[in-house]
Amino acid sequence: MIHPQRTSAGAERADIVVRVAVYPEDGEPEVTEISAANPRSATAKFTGFVMEKVRQGGGKVPEGAVREVIENLVHAGYRGVVISVLEGGDKVRVSDRGPGIADKHRALEFGFSGATPEALREIRGVGAGLGIARAVAEKAGGTVTVEDNLGGGTVVTIDAGRAERREEESGGAASREEGRAKRRYPDGVPRLNISERQQRVLITVLECGEVGPSTVAELLEISVSTAYRDLLSLEENGLVVSDETGKRLISPLGRDYVEALIDTWVK
Incomplete structure (x- = not known):
């Protein structure tokens, strides 16, 4: 049965409509149709509704991963x-009928984004999409997988799983230790004195690949002069580098710094 979602002021403009299906252990799923006026409100509204169902079921899927997948x-x-909310909230599956993802493996790489300029204007200030979702899920002990949807589109699954199953699939604690050993900064990235706004600028550089001050200013709604100063400060700290055109790209230290920052988002 479908239960339309309503706001206190009546029906919200259905510019964006999704269905949320909650699957009990037995019986038919409860399906709710939810609408939002724009991508910004959609991310907050849909994430909040899904996480309410996850918590009601006692599930462990992390909110940060759900938010990034929905924003994507x-x-x-x-x-x-x-x-779909499955296994008592220990699994959330998000399917769409969009154009799909050609390089699904790379889509999960940390820092990769296929965002168009139009999409970035809609979701300005976000991180790096599915790569961040995977980082958040793995920090919480879970996984994120990306598959083709039957008939076109994409299916992204966030699986909190059970500890025993995670140990089998990941190769146990030994593989995690091996992964840590490969990090450039096994004892943690250097402590740097950069502001919260500069952190957002750094994440924007990571997502866009290469940017100049005007692009950063537009995406984060700050002045061009402020964007220029922030990029210069990040470059002085070794977090970004300049190419031959003067645009900034993320450095290895910058990538590690953002990854460490994401770790702090998961309690």
Whole structure:
């Protein structure tokens, strides 16, 4: 049965509509249709609703991963979206009927983004999409997988799983220790005195690949002069580097710094 979602002022403009299906251990799923006026409100509203169902079931899927996957739906134009809450909230599956992802393996790499300029204007200030979702999920002991949807589109699954199953799939604690050993800064990245705004600028550089002050200013709604100063400060700290055109790209230290920052988002 479908239960339309309503706001206190009546029906919200259904510019973006998704369905959330909650699957009990037995019986038929409860399906709720939810609408939002724009991508910004959609991310907050849909994430809040899904996480309420996850918590009601006692699930452990991390909110940060859910938020990033839902925000990533802007690339699919929110076409044919169904968000399923499974296994008592230990698994959330998000499917769409968008154009799909050609390089699914690379989409999960930390720092990779296929965001168009139009999408970035809609979701300005976000991190790096599915790569961040995976980082958040893995920090909490879970996984994120990306698959083709039957008939076109993408299916992204966040699985909190059980500890025993995670140990089998990941190769146990030994593989995690091996991963840590490969980090450039095994004892943690250097402590740097950069502001919260500069952190957002750094994440924007990571997501866009290469940017100049005007692009940063537009995406983060700050002045060009402020964006220039922040990029210069990040470069002085070794977090970004300049190319031959004067645009900034993320440095190895900058990538590690953002990864460490994401770790702090997961309690």
